[in-house]
Amino acid sequence: MFANRYLAAAGLALSLSTILPGEAQAHRRWLLPSATILAGEEETVTVDAAASNALFVFEHRPMGLDDLTVTGPDGPVEPDVIGSGAYRSVFDVPLKAQGTYRIALASDGMMGSYMIDGERRRWRGSRAEMASGIPAGATDVRISESASRTETFVTLGAPDEAALAPTGKGIEMVPITHPNDLVAGEPARMKFLADGKPAAGLKIEFVEGGTRYRDDPGIQELATDAQGIVELTASEPGYYYLETSNQGSNVEGGEAARKRMSYTAVLEFLPL
Structure with missing residues (x-):
């Protein structure tokens, strides 16, 4: 099939060894909320987005907000985008329902x-558009696939998990x-997935x-276990x-395509 030929080409174009954090992109991308835990009937969190x-x-550049999504305890939430300056973008997130909100830039x-x-x-x-997007007579096809996610979390009232379900991407x-619910001095356990599957050995x-x-800088270098879990x-x-x-792989129609995936998050640890 036409699509399969170019999925194979994607594999050749991206047949690189695993990329370690920081190697491909020197600047860190982050979403920094004004607070992560709030109380009351309603609240607002202001978030800075920068690299x-x-x-x-x-001190470097603002993050674009075209791919901004906010998921609340009862579904999608519309952020109030204030704008972008020379070094940061800023937006407000209205918290009107009790529970946890997942704030993400995902593409x-x-x-x-x-x-x-x-x-x-x-x-x-998109992957679905590739077969029709590249003409049948094309040669020297060079394709790369990527998925990135930058996120943070805030909670109004009691935390819940409704917004934390993975997307599989x-x-x-x-x-x-x-x-x-993170506390300094106490271990926190997180599980990592790559395209919906446990990401073992992820650095x-x-x-x-x-x-x-x-x-x-005090960088802790960690790795996930066989189940994709890290402490x-x-x-x-x-x-x-x-x-x-890392470099992952997708399989479709019997052909494998390499895929560059990245993830960053900001978490707040509270005092004991």
């Missing part, structure tokens, strides 16, 4: 180029310890914020950053 070297400092798709009639042309779209963190960087003022321990209360990425 930077130091955590959590506005996935395919892009590449091909030769036809002596010219190189570019293509971008890319790398995702499925909390075993609730992400808004993870876990870093406390405030790296600008430390000679040693996080924060020695001090505060906001922490988590990052991981």
Whole structure:
């Protein structure tokens, strides 16, 4: 089949060894909420979206918000986008229902180029659009597939898990310890999936914020076990950053295609 030929081409184009966190992208991407645990009938959380070297400092560029989604305890929530400046984007999230909210910038798709009639042309779209998007007579097809997710979590009132269900796309963190029930000095367990399956041996960087003022950035280098589970321990209360990425594979119609997946999150650990 036409689609299968180009899925195979995607595998050749991306036949790289596993990419470790930070190798492919020097700047860390993050969503930083003004608070993670709130009380009352209704509240609002302001979130900064940025990419930077130091955590959590506005010194590189803002994150785009085209792929912003907010999932609340009773379904999708419409954020109030304030705008983007030179170093950060800002938006408000109205919390009107009791429970946990998952705030994410998530994207996935395919892009590449091909030769036809002596010219190189570019293509971008979804996996489903690839067969019709690249002409049958195309040669020298180069395709890459990617899925990225940057997220954080906030809770109004008592935490719940309604918004935490995985989507089955890319790398995702499925909390075993609730992400808004984290305490410094106590281990927290998280499970990671890659396209819906346990991500064993996934390399993870876990870093406390405030790296600008430390000679040693204090990066904890961790790895998931055979079930995709990792244990996080924060020695001090505060906001922490988590990052991981790898090369995965998708199989469709008997052909395998390589896929670049990345995940980052900001978690707050509270004092005892």
